Amino acid sequence: MDAVMSFFQSTMFTLVVQATWQTLVMVFLSTIFSMILGLPIGILLHVTSSEEQGGIIPHPVFYNVLSRIVNILRSFPFIILMIVLMPLSRLIIGTSIGTMATVIPLSIAAAPFVARIIESALKEVDPGVVQAARAMGSTNWQIILKVLIPEALPSLVSGVTLTIINLIGYSAMAGAIGGGGLGDLAIRYGYQRFSPSYMVSAVIVIIVMVEVIQFIGDRISAHLIAKR
């Protein structure tokens, strides 16, 4: 009993809880912001793609330029993108270190990934259904909001799950340049101070987080499919 009590009162426990909270905040905020950035880009990519790909407003030039930009952003190693975007964080938040400051590079790094996920989810929608909606006199907005997104919802939920899990990984890296969170804890205490117990606890918390998110995402997606 005493051992258990002393564990909960230990510095390590306090630090792990604090770091977990920071990671959750980082992941939560950057998921939201990367969706805000990535969702419109993904929709734009899909609707401007060629007719064979299911585009409803095909525009090859626009599509190719946007697609190229997304690819370039995706090929940036995250750690470099973070350093490049430090001035931007300073501009918006006033500082380039700390949990809040890392949300900006995290969101921007994940946005092109989100855009591709959204694009491929929308591409799966049966073109016949889109044709029917168009034949009934739907506007492009109505096709996007009332047909494409609802029809693709189960895949979109899976995509969001994947994004969150990716962001957990990214956020651990962000810790390395002073962002706080579980990655930071693992590196500073576990690696630099040679305390494997910190390293192990950080990794365990991350594993649990990933499992829980995957489980919830799968359940929501399965529930949506079962209703159909």
Added chain:
Amino acid sequence: MQIRLRNLKRNYASLHAVDDVSLDIPSNTVYGIIGRSGAGKSTLVRLVSMLEKPDQGEVYYDDKRVDNLSKEELIQERRKIGMIFQNFNLFSSRNAEDNIAYPMEICHMDKAYIKKRTAELLALVGLEGRGSAPISTLSGGQKQRVAIARALAVKPEILFCDEATSALDPQTTRAILSLIKEIQKKMNLTVVMITHQMEVVRDACDRVAVLDAGHIVEEGPVSDIFASPKSDVTKDFLSSLTNVHESIVRWSNDGGHYTLRFRGGATDEPIISTVSAKTGAVFNIRAAGVQTVNGEELGVMITDIGPDGKTAAEAVRLLQDMGVLVEEAE
């Protein structure tokens, strides 16, 4: 509503999908457009239903030209037509009644009205009480019924059926066709049915146009086309029909140099005996049957005529005089 097509052309790369098609589809009828796959049916229906613009030519709904409308006008005009498809194309994210509500939603109709109209439409297509059913739980026939209800939601004057029964079994096909005919009468619709199945034309259409390689090769009332087909394509369609249809009894697989087609009153008269008595010709009947085309009886007989060529020619002439269509196999 009457539909007029004038010299429609649509090319894909070097392929003339639709090549100089002119048609008058009269108001308040079931009009069939039949063709083999690749004949240009799908392109034609996309042109007529304003889903695609022709390279050349004009499409009129009554006196309104609809092939050169602006984006906004096009959306308004499309809201006045109904369309059903081979694969139903229902929204899987919506249940039956929400599918039917969709065309009304996009026109921003009143919610209470939508609810009332949806219930009416479900009853019209024979799906009372199934409104909350997810689409995946419905059978093919039921899905097409939901699609019909959805197409009729905004009280269109035109209903396009693009291979609407091709994914259904024969029994369900008949049920769906009779539903379409019934609704056509009730709502005075102009129904345009695109199909590759002669059964559909026979069972549901008043008039038919036969499409081949982007051209209309034959057009007219269904009973005329069945009684006296002119083009080879039409004859092909008809022969596939006589072979599969159980009303034709074939008791010999070989022979059958002549195909005789009788229509209407001629089916009641003792034509063969009369001709035989007058010319001395002998008939060796290989296959025969009667089928009902659009309410009219049509007889088909595959036979050899003897004893010699001269007598046979005389018999054929006499048969033709009596209103029988005679086709000679090569």
